[in-house]
Amino acid sequence: MTQPSRLPAWQSLDRHFREISNLHMRDLFAADPQRFERFSLRLDDILFDYSKNRITDQTVTLLLELARQAGLREKISAMFRGDKINVTEDRAVLHVALRNRSNRPIPVDGEDVVPDVNRVLDQMRRFSDLVRSGEWRGCTGKAITDVVNIGIGGSDLGPKMVVKALSPYTQPRLRVRFVSNVDEADLVENLSCLDPETTLFCVSSKTFTTQETMTNARSARQWFLAKINDQAAIAKHFVAVSTNAEKVAEFGIDTANMFEFWDWVGGRYSLWSAIGLPIALAVGMEAFEALLAGAHKVDEHFRTEPFERNIPVLMGLLGIWYANFFGAESYAILPYDQYLQELPAHLQQVDMESNGKMVDIQGNAIDYGTGPIIFGQPGTNGQHAFYQLIHQSRKLIPCDFLAAAQSQHGLGRHHEILISNFLAQPEALMRGKTFDEAKAELEGGEITGGKLAELAAAKSFPGNKPSNSILYRKLTPETLGSLIALYEHKIFTQGAIWNINSFDQMGVELGKRLARTILSELADDNPVASHDPSTNGLVNYYKQLRC
Numbered sequence: 105m106t107q108p109s110r111l112p113a114w115q116s117l118d119r120h121f122r123e124i125s126n127l128h129m130r131d132l133f134a135a136d137p138q139r140f141e142r143f144s145l146r147l148d149d150i151l152f153d154y155s156k157n158r159i160t161d162q163t164v165t166l167l168l169e170l171a172r173q174a175g176l177r178e179k180i181s182a183m184f185r186g187d188k189i190n191v192t193e194d195r196a197v198l199h200v201a202l203r204n205r206s207n208r209p210i211p212v213d214g215e216d217v218v219p220d221v222n223r224v225l226d227q228m229r230r231f232s233d234l235v236r237s238g239e240w241r242g243c244t245g246k247a248i249t250d251v252v253n254i255g256i257g258g259s260d261l262g263p264k265m266v267v268k269a270l271s272p273y274t275q276p277r278l279r280v281r282f283v284s285n286v287d288e289a290d291l292v293e294n295l296s297c298l299d300p301e302t303t304l305f306c307v308s309s310k311t312f313t314t315q316e317t318m319t320n321a322r323s324a325r326q327w328f329l330a331k332i333n334d335q336a337a338i339a340k341h342f343v344a345v346s347t348n349a350e351k352v353a354e355f356g357i358d359t360a361n362m363f364e365f366w367d368w369v370g371g372r373y374s375l376w377s378a379i380g381l382p383i384a385l386a387v388g389m390e391a392f393e394a395l396l397a398g399a400h401k402v403d404e405h406f407r408t409e410p411f412e413r414n415i416p417v418l419m420g421l422l423g424i425w426y427a428n429f430f431g432a433e434s435y436a437i438l439p440y441d442q443y444l445q446e447l448p449a450h451l452q453q454v455d456m457e458s459n460g461k462m463v464d465i466q467g468n469a470i471d472y473g474t475g476p477i478i479f480g481q482p483g484t485n486g487q488h489a490f491y492q493l494i495h496q497s498r499k500l501i502p503c504d505f506l507a508a509a510q511s512q513h514g515l516g517r518h519h520e521i522l523i524s525n526f527l528a529q530p531e532a533l534m535r536g537k538t539f540d541e542a543k544a545e546l547e548g549g550e551i552t553g554g555k556l557a558e559l560a561a562a563k564s565f566p567g568n569k570p571s572n573s574i575l576y577r578k579l580t581p582e583t584l585g586s587l588i589a590l591y592e593h594k595i596f597t598q599g600a601i602w603n604i605n606s607f608d609q610m611g612v613e614l615g616k617r618l619a620r621t622i623l624s625e626l627a628d629d630n631p632v633a634s635h636d637p638s639t640n641g642l643v644n645y646y647k648q649l650r651c
């Protein structure tokens with residue numbers, strides 16, 4: 105495929121950008137009372153309002169044309185068909201098969217993968233039911249009270265985010281924690297209050313070779329055996345989630361206690377697979393399946409809905425509009441829902457590991473920007489931290505605001521205060537405040553003359569800052585599944601249009617390899633000279649300090 109920047113629609117968007125980039129959204133709203141109705145969509149109870157974007161009808165028409173010219177429809181079909189669209193690793197990309205609740209057959213190398221998916225779901229159900237009911241007993245006959253997931257990246261962030269998000273649906277008797285960092289503090293702090301007799305470790309790693317995870321898993325096993333001096337007890341307290349049965353057995357976990365998944369599940373898209381075992385343990389299999397059902401609903405929407413009514417396609421196109429035409433480099437994810445506190449961190453991996461690329465799918469260097477820098481925090485905390493820069497700096501930072509209409513607890517006025525902020529921030533970003541408005545507010549007060557003008561300048565906001573608002577009834581497992589899938593397909597849409605491979609992550613390899621070399625050099629106290637002067641200096645100073 106031609107690079108997108110060479111497509112006629114891209115050229116038209118370039119011209120169109122120059123025509124409309126100075127339009128203010130205030131004026132667009134004033135000129136069109138139907139703007140909200142025209143630029144918002146519903147998917148069940150999820151409302152996606154994209155009217156506060158710097159777009160006109162013509163912008164949307166051109167963006168949709170770009171999607172068509174970039175072959176997005178065919179690329180979506182290729183993913184759902186099980187084609188090997190992860191070309192560098194020669195793999196299919198089928199997280200959608202994991203939540204294929206309709207059981208539509210999906211072949212990989214001529215074999216339908218759906219029966220395997222359902223078999224592992226059954227295994228997860230049996231196991232999570234046993235642990236949650238207390239029937240699964242530890243080596244001394246006690247029920248499990250604590251689960252520790254050991255994993256990193258996609259084997260940590262997705263399940264951790266979901267377990268946090270669904271904490272109102274968890275069982276108080278069973279606590280689920282996550283250890284990811286190889287920094288010993290993570291493991292030590294998490295183990296400090298646990299009893300090995302009632303602890304279950306879930307070692308989650310697609311490859312079962314990841315240095316951080318295997319180091320943590322070995323130390324956890326050592327901690328366990330130091331207290332329960334019995335190798336056979338491992339079978340009751342360690343389970344594995346992996347694609348690599350050989351390495352699981354080598355580690356000493358009985359493969360009967362292994363939950364399988366497959367190479368066509370990318371790490372950052374794996375929470376729907378057995379990597380979701382900690383989710384099933386925390387909330388039960390029914391809720392896990394509701395999560396899958398919510399995602400499946402969005403998969404069907406993404407697969408079949410015309411692009412002009414297709415929420416993830418529009419989300420992706422709007423992101424491209426800002427990244428490639430306005431030059432926006434970052435993107436804020438702002439959940440006004442405390443239970444979504446880990447969503448920005450999860451999307452950081454999904455988006456930045458998928459679309460942080462500089463060559464296209466044919467290996468050619470590209471001359472356009474790809475994935476944005478994702479950051480965010482739950483509202484209203486972010487408001488008191490970094491919103492100043494979004495409102496008044498010269499940077500353009502598109503934002504997604506997310507909120508639930510119904511709170512989980514019903515504690516007095518908290519929720520309405522939260523929602524008033526969720527509604528006010530996008531309004532403020534869009535409208536801004538002119539110099540004259542700021543001046544009028546100050547007039548009649550004690551400040552006058554040049555000082556008043558100075559203050560009015562500091563208090564004025566340019567506005568015209570774009571955002572999407574996503575409002576849903578309540579954060580149920582099903583809604584959460586839908587929200588995550590919307591973002592996954594947004595990211596797919598962008599990768600497809602940018603013509604990049606969103607499913608490999610070669611950029612993380614070099615650092616890993618260099619760390620292995622340095623680790624071997626740290627084995628003695630001899631100074632090193634094999635690196636650049638900065639790295640040599642740091643290694644050698646570390647060797648001095650550590651003694």
Ligand SMILES: O=P(O)(O)OC[C@H]1O[C@](O)(CO)[C@@H](O)[C@@H]1O
Pocket residue numbers: 256257258259308309310311312313314317371372457609612
């Ligand atoms: O599940 P694994 O194989 O331990 O990998 C963990 C993570 O490491 C990466 O390969 C690179 O950071 C991620 O893509 C992945 O989610």
